[in-house]
Amino acid sequence: MMASGYNAKEEDGHHSGAPGNGGAGAVKSKKPDNTAFKQQRLPAWQPILTAGTVLPAFFVIGLIFIPIGIGLFVTSNNIKEFEIDYTGIEASSPCYNCAQNYSWNSTSSCTCKVPFTLEQPFESNVFMYYGLSNFYQNHRRYVKSRDDSQLNGDLTSLKSPSKECDPYRTSDGLPIAPCGAIANSLFNDTLELYHLSNGTRTAVVLMKKGIAWWTDKNVKFRNPGGNANLTVAFQGTSKPVNWRTPVFELDPNDPDNNGFINEDFIVWMRTAALPTFRKLYRIIQKKVDAPTLASGKYELEVSYNYPVRSFDGRKRVILSTISWMGGKNPFLGIAYITVGSVCFFLAVVLLIIHHKYDNRCSSADIPN
């Protein structure tokens, strides 16, 4: 009742318009809304991770991962892979001479033949890769040295390539097509495979289609002015300095594989992630009746054009079958088995801990 004398306070609420009073919340004269959001009372799920809930999860993870890991490991082990280093560093190597005598200017290519023996037959499709080591395709200067709009068939970019292509942008005043360091250093060894059986030397049929990503081949890479008459389309451009032939002669026999949409070129243009890498070169189709590559002697004929000695590089050819998970790589299998086992082990440890503590405090989950 004494308070009644003090009702004169209402007018205080109105003074908030004083200049500069722009605080976060203005004076609210009415009661705040009773919404769940504003009162921070939104219905909420409050999961509590306890040994009880995590234990089964760990067991399940362990039980799933270990079989997957074993499966992966077995799959990876079943993949047959054969690797030949043909760099020609050692004097005994068949390509030693080619490697030693290499010069950029020579017009005739040096050929060397590397014999090898497959102990086991390769059953399904065999994929032929070339591999390079210590080749920094992921060097920044290298990675950015390309012009994707030129490669996409853009005519203005064809005549004036992007500045990123420097120093492989122009040659003798003409724009280079395709410009840039990546294109310039296109892998140009020719690899051929021969099966030696009973004294006969039969060439293994190598498919050069289907080695590049479909989207690259069909969308990202376009010849200027369509695939017809590439010679005209590329008129006024110069070939990359290290190339022997201009871009429109990469595969003169097959207009669908010539120019920018040459699959070898496209594969090369997808820069590798690491300095040691492999790129798909050819595919050997599965035969119906016989193994794709029967066991026995083979010969790899290399026209040795690509110099790697200057930067301590290595060149390899890899023959490999493929599983659903790709090429041979035991890493995934081992990793899955390890993680699965760790989970399983932890689950057991937790079970013991849980059991111990369970006796001490039974009501571990206190509902909030």
Add this chain to the structure above:
Amino acid sequence: MLCRRLNRWLGGDESRVDSRTIYVGHRPSTTEAFIPPKFCDNRIVSSKYTVWNFLPKNLFEQFRRIANFYFLIIFLVQVIVDTPTSPVTSGLPLFFVITVTAIKQGYEDWLRHKADNEVNKYPVTVLENGRRMGTESEKIKVGDVVEVNEDETFPCDLILLQSTRDDDTCFVTTASLDGESNHKTHYTVPDTEKDLDSLSATIECEQPQPDLYKFVGRMHIYKTDREPEIRSLGPENLLLKGATLKNTQRICGVAVYTGMETKMALNYQGKSQKRSAVEKSINAFLLVYLCILVSKALVCTTLKYVWQSKPGQDEPWYNQKTQREKETNLYLKMFTDFLSFMVLFNFIIPVSMYVTVEMQKFLGSFFITWDRDFYDPEIQEGALVNTSDLNEELGQVEYVFTDKTGTLTQNNMEFIECCIDGFQYKYRDAVSELDGFSATDGPVSKLQEKAGKEREELFLRALCLCHTVQVKEPTGRGQDHTDSMAGVDGMEGCPPPHEQTGFIASSPDEVALVKGAMRYGFTFLGMESKKMKIMNRSNAIETYDLLHVLNFDPVRRRMSVIVRSKSGDALLFCKGADSSIFPRVRQEEVEKIRVHVERNATEGYRTLCVAYKKLSPEEYARADADLQAARLALQDREEKLIAVYNQVEAGMTLIGATAVEDRLQEEAAETMEALQGAGIKVWVLTGDKMETAKSTCYACRLFQRGTELLELTVRTLEDGVRKREERLHDLLLEYHKKAVQDVPPTKPGGSRGWSKPSQDFGFIIDGASLSMVFNSSESSSSHYKNLFLQICQNCTTVLCCRMAPLQKAQIVKMVKCSKGSPITLSIGDGANDVSMILEAHVGIGIKGKEGRQAVRNSDYAIPKLKHLKKLLLGHGHLYYVRIAHLVQYFFYKNLCFILPQFLYQFFCGYSQQPLYDAAYLTMYNICFTSMPILAYSLLEQHICVEVLLDNATLYRSIAKNAMLRWVPFLYWTLLGVFHGLLFFFGVRFLFGNPALQANGQVFGNWSYGTIVFTVLVFTVTFKLALDTRHWTWINHFVIWGSLCFYVIFSFFWGGIIWPFLKQQRLYYVFAHMLSSASAWLVIVLLILLSLLPDILLVVLRKPLGPRARQLSENCHPQTFRLQLLHHYPTNISRKESSGGHEVVEQQEQHQQQEPFRTSFQSGP
């Protein structure tokens, strides 16, 4: 007090070099060579920018922030130097941040412009040469005579010349200035002519100064035929800009201060920016990350040149340098390489963190405003947030400084009893609402039983006269009023003309006293032209001329009035605190009253003593002359006035004393107990008496029965014959020994809140002793201060009574700056608390009865003290946890974002090749990972609010910045490193054979980056999901939405040949990745493996977690039981009130309970 005076004296020296002279109306013809003095115009400018300078000024302001500047530098480096990422990646976020901030500030400034314009263009009437001219407020010049109508605000500071009221007064409210909504009376300058046209005068007054209650000036009125008359001007003549005219039709006044020189403008200052402790932590972490960044860049640069020195590496045939690169100087190249690396790794310090933190604070503060628990139906208001920067600081408070009156207590005064001549008159108020006055044996009859009738009536007249209360005129000037306002319900049978009056006063004590007197039959009817009318018991109206009011001030702690009764006697009535009255009355009367006063004080009542003095005509004449002279003084008017006051208020006769109860705030005790349970030390800083304050502390359970009180007050200091200084020294040492040295060191910061040290100490100090501690001789001062601080820090509660406002701030500052710089919080409701509210880390205002000044200066304002509990234990705790997690998470997610990019340098010839595409680099912090953490930081309730409120001890678990100390930071950093390593090397091993598709095709570097990035985005989001304890639909939406957005964006980004991009790096990369089983497998594996340690930690901590919680749950009923046990004797003590004795008793009881406590502890 001395300090303040000194300050004013020193500070004011410059500004008072010359007073300003203002010519009113016609300038006097006598003055030759009149130069119109230059004053500023009446424009209020609170805006910062104009249209023209907004852009440069705002940009300048923004780039002064170190973070923005850093990002600007990074951006410029990217523009100038050939860097791996395009300037867009850092430019876009920076642009976004700058734009948003600029828009926000621009909008705020626009509002200010609008407000300014409203004020500046306000139509006013100026009298010029006798004509009334309408003009705009901003055109008012100093010296203009301005006319103001009722309910208008004054456009500038005016000297009141003329009022339409008969008694030459006008009423104003200064609610918007200091919050006091009562009507204040202002007086016209005496004897100015009614005809303002012919007025010719000069006003000489001090230079503008911000103190609202100080003004000294002199007015010379020139008349054609006479010597100029001199009138003194004081604050009662000055109408302040911003105040509103009330109850008065029209006034005229002359402008003395205009525009930015008005007292309102001088008082308006941008509040000092308070920065939270979390921000300091952020800056520290930032420094660490900056070091990491620089060292990463250095390592990479060094290794790059080492690597390049090997033949064939720097420039293989397939990767020639450009001409320009070849020509660049080696050292310059090194430097640009370093910068490039910096740019490449700069995402480790994200722009977006600042945005997110700001947003979190800004949005988060709304939850406080919205909280219905803070809504008080009485004042129809909820909480008010003045700054959003300190939300998390509320969870870190270690010291609470609270005011007593109006904060701990309701400041709702009720007259309890009085004592006249040593006889006690208890006002029966068994059931507070019922008026027991007329029901039981009327005190009127009871009164007559005791002291003589004459004394009684003298006492009641004193109560009726000695005050500054106004009778409320409900509808303004009308005499007719129907408002039923006042509690005069007991006045049956004697209906006075002002039956339904309400009283308005600046202090509620006064109203309580006037109403108390009314109960005993003496009713104050109001004032009419300096005549006070009271109605006595026989319903006769007595009138008294009010001659002088000797105002109340906190130093004198008393006020007096001098009135002349009908019979012509000049009477001085004085009321005030016992300490200030007793020395001024005849000593023989003191003793019998002192008993009552002390008893009342220990019961927690506010006591006032009333004295009177009959002034002989000579005495009065002298006093009158002195007072007039002092009021006219231009210099040191204050001091002179006080001297005269002291002289007049001497040799009085003590009539009696009053006791007014100030009830405790709702749930004050519970709140205080919760705060103490939360490990917060509560200090009560009050201007009140020690006894009253002490009993309030007991009532609030700040002091408990077991608390040993250490007193350092004037009383204890004057115990012996020795000098005070020595005594102070001894006491300090003694207490120090007791409280600091003898106490076994307790483990600090333990969450086991219930195992308190065996002995609680309470420390009591009063203002005088405190100033001795602070101001004692040079050498010992710091030593004393140290001792004092140490004692205080070891006490659970410290009570500082008889504090001046400045001393309150001093104490806060002392604690704030002590070792460990604890976070302080001040809470108060009155203007006297403003200094401590501003000083503390967090200032809280209570929307109480003492006006709004505290609220306006506070960081947060709440309606009631009880809301403090939820504000700290609920909101504060949650906000701290939220923001701490936000900060740690932000650093973590950027560390594991950038670490793979760093590691990639080792595999790409240190060529600054980015691992991720530019779009991913830009979007990572803006889009993919920003929303979940923002939602988390707004909605997370790791423990729900009710549990937090019930278990105050939980507050201790986050004390001392627990979640942002180096250990948790290290944990998060290691986690980030672990994740980064895992992401990178996991994918690295996968790419041992890049033929990852079922058709034998190979993946390139962008696929590598995309796989790492996908793992990254999913892992950091899942990590947050794992930490989220409170999944509302918003969390679900945002977490799953972000992931979906990432996937959709990636498809979209890779699905189109973007015409504006130079390189189509990601064309179908994401889709191809998803078509590879190995990529799926590695993504799942890495996410799971990354989260494994976290899950494990959560689970392993869990067996401890619930146990701790269970214990706290167990301890909760236990403390509750103890509360109950406490409660009973405390109640007794309130009733029995035997002063200090009960403390001992309680102590014994407490010790008896000890076995209970231990048995409870060992129970579960």
